[in-house]
Amino acid sequence: MKKTKWIVGSLVIVAVVVALSLLKLDDNIVYFYTPREVFAPDLDVWGKNIKIGGMVKVGSVQKDMADMRLTFVMTDFKGHDIVVQHRGTPPDLFKEGQGVVTEGYFDRTQKTMQSHTLMVKHSEEYRVPHDTEMQNKELLIKSILGN
Amino acid sequence: MRAEFAAWRWGLALFALQLVGWGWGLYGVGTDVHQGDVYRIIYVHVPTCLTAFVCAFYLFLCSVYALRKKTEACLLWGQAAAELGLLFTVLGLLTGSIWGRVTWGVWWTWDARLLTTFILGVLFAAYLLLQQALPRGAAKTKASAALGILIFIDVPIVYKSVTWWRTLHQPPSIGGGTMSGEILTLLLITILSSLLFMTWLLFARVKNLRLQQRIAELVSDWH
Numbered sequence: 001m002k003k004t005k006w007i008v009g010s011l012v013i014v015a016v017v018v019a020l021s022l023l024k025l026d027d028n029i030v031y032f033y034t035p036r037e038v039f040a041p042d043l044d045v046w047g048k049n050i051k052i053g054g055m056v057k058v059g060s061v062q063k064d065m066a067d068m069r070l071t072f073v074m075t076d077f078k079g080h081d082i083v084v085q086h087r088g089t090p091p092d093l094f095k096e097g098q099g100v101v102t103e104g105y106f107d108r109t110q111k112t113m114q115s116h117t118l119m120v121k122h123s124e125e126y127r128v129p130h131d132t133e134m135q136n137k138e139l140l141i142k143s144i145l146g147n
Numbered sequence: 148m149r150a151e152f153a154a155w156r157w158g159l160a161l162f163a164l165q166l167v168g169w170g171w172g173l174y175g176v177g178t179d180v181h182q183g184d185v186y187r188i189i190y191v192h193v194p195t196c197l198t199a200f201v202c203a204f205y206l207f208l209c210s211v212y213a214l215r216k217k218t219e220a221c222l223l224w225g226q227a228a229a230e231l232g233l234l235f236t237v238l239g240l241l242t243g244s245i246w247g248r249v250t251w252g253v254w255w256t257w258d259a260r261l262l263t264t265f266i267l268g269v270l271f272a273a274y275l276l277l278q279q280a281l282p283r284g285a286a287k288t289k290a291s292a293a294l295g296i297l298i299f300i301d302v303p304i305v306y307k308s309v310t311w312w313r314t315l316h317q318p319p320s321i322g323g324g325t326m327s328g329e330i331l332t333l334l335l336i337t338i339l340s341s342l343l344f345m346t347w348l349l350f351a352r353v354k355n356l357r358l359q360q361r362i363a364e365l366v367s368d369w370h
Contacts, residue, residue: 013296013300016297016300030313031259031312031313031314031315032313090252091249091251092185092250093181093182093250093252101315119315120250120251120252121251121317122182123181123317124319124323124325125181125320125325126181126186126189126320126326126330127181128177128179128180128327128329128330129177129180130177139318143318
């Protein structure tokens with residue numbers, strides 16, 4: 001009797017762990033899409049509020065200070081470029097070459113994203129100024145576009 | 148031994164160690180090339196979150212012990228561990244929120260790391276509610292212990308959430324070779340002192356709860 005309880009208890013725990021790992025493999029839990037995914041025809045994004053994550057293309061940032069308008073190209077470096085139009089102040093860490101997650105409405109034919117929330121995704125790297133081994137970009141790209 | 152460790156001087160000494168670490172984090176260690184000075188909140192945020200994980204581990208240990216020995220002596224330890232777990236989880240969420248506002252641009256977002264950490268806080272609160280709700284007896288010991296063990300399952304999920312799912316939160320830095328030596332060293336020191344201070348709080352709280360229980364017993368004997 002005593003042993004049965006322990007066995008049942010352990011089985012419940014194992015079942016929960018297995019269930020959660022299966023959940024992990026489920027693609028439904030997607031915090032943001034990659035640029036490649038939103039261009040796939042089978043994904044229905046029209047008129048939906050979605051998040052897309054990618055890198056800010058160097059040389060693409062345009063700011064209209066008077067109107068608080070920000071336009072830049074978000075890329076996955078594999079030819080999937082999206083023009084992001086955002087209104088508002090970007091986060092402090094926003095810059096060219098930085099990782100971003102933007103939330104809003106994507107128009108596949110125009111390849112544009114009307115963004116209402118702009119978030120910066122930085123890497124897990126912390127370096128003091130005289131430390132030269134920087135690999136920030138690769139880490140970020142892996143973290144955003146890796147899976 | 149227990150009573151001695153719960154003494155004030157130990158708590159003060161350990162908190163002083165924590166303050167020295169934070170002071171070094173503010174004025175001693177170099178700034179970060181990517182984030183600038185705002186990164187220094189890492190010396191509060193990361194130790195706080197890891198300490199919440201260890202609270203869950205303490206809760207797990209005393210729950211297993213309570214089930215094996217069929218004793219309710221561990222209930223007070225469980226309560227103290229869950230209280231501290233809730234406190235450090237909330238502090239971790241708050242410091243993370245402040246950091247996120249500056250670097251990410253938002254106070255909060257429902258990504259997997261934030262969601263699973265939030266769930267950890269809710270579970271600690273649920274444990275405390277359960278203990279309060281049940282009358283003393285074997286059922287209380289068993290039910291509390293079962294929940295105390297289940298809560299610990301969330302800890303590896305919180306930790307791995309940033310690698311299992313796409314999140315706004317960055318992947319773990321410790322052990323990844325992505326930190327300068329001096330940043331990593333100080334981070335490990337602040338984590339250690341945070342864990343020691345929490346352990347002192349745990350002993351002090353259990354001493355306190357025992358006294359409270361004793362007083363309640365004396366009062367009920369009187370009537």
